[in-house]
Amino acid sequence: MNNCLKVLRAERSWSQGDLADRLEVSRQSVNAIETGRYDPSLPLAFRIAELFERPIEAIFVSPTKETL
C-alpha cells in the first residue's frame, strides 16, 4: 500500500529507527511499511496517524483509489 510515511518522517528529521522507537516496532517494520512491502494492521495504522496527527487516509493511499 503506497503511503507518504517517508516524507512525513523526513519532515521531522526522524530516522527509521526514531520512528520505530516512537511506534514501538522494529526498524525493519518501518522500512517494510514505507516501501509498501507490508500493510500495517488497523491498530498500527491508527498509531501512525495519531503520531503524525493526520487522518489515516492522508498517510496511506487506498488501494482502490490507486487503480482508478
Next chain:
Amino acid sequence: MRSVAARRYNRSVLWLSGAYVVLLLGISILFKRNLLGGPIAYPAALLPALPIIGIFAAIGRFIAEETDEYQRMLLIRQTLVATGFALTVATVWGFLESFDLIGHADGYYVAVLWFGGLGLGSCVNRWWERRA
C-alpha cells in the same frame, strides 16, 4: 533491537538444545550398556524428544507473544515454509520408501527437516526483504 519475546525464545532454545544434547547422550549410553529395559525403557526413550517438543512450543509462544506484527508475520511465513518443506520431503520419501525404492528413515527426521526448513524460511524472508 530484539523484542522481549525474541530474547525469551532465544534463551528457551539455548536451554532446550543443551537439555537435548545431555538427554540424548545420557539415554544413548544407558541403552548401549543395556541398563534400560522393560516398561521403563519407553519413557526413557522419549526423554530426548521432550526438549524438541519444547522447542516447538517455544516457537508457538514466540509467535503468540511477539508484539511487532511485521516480525510476527515474518516468523509465521518462516514456519509455514518449514512445515511445507518438511511435509513435502516426508511425503516424497514415504512414497519412494513404500515402493522399496529408497531406504527407511526414522520418523524423527521430520523434525530435522522442519528445523532445516526454518533455515529455508529465513532465506525466503531475506529474499522478500530485498525484493523492493
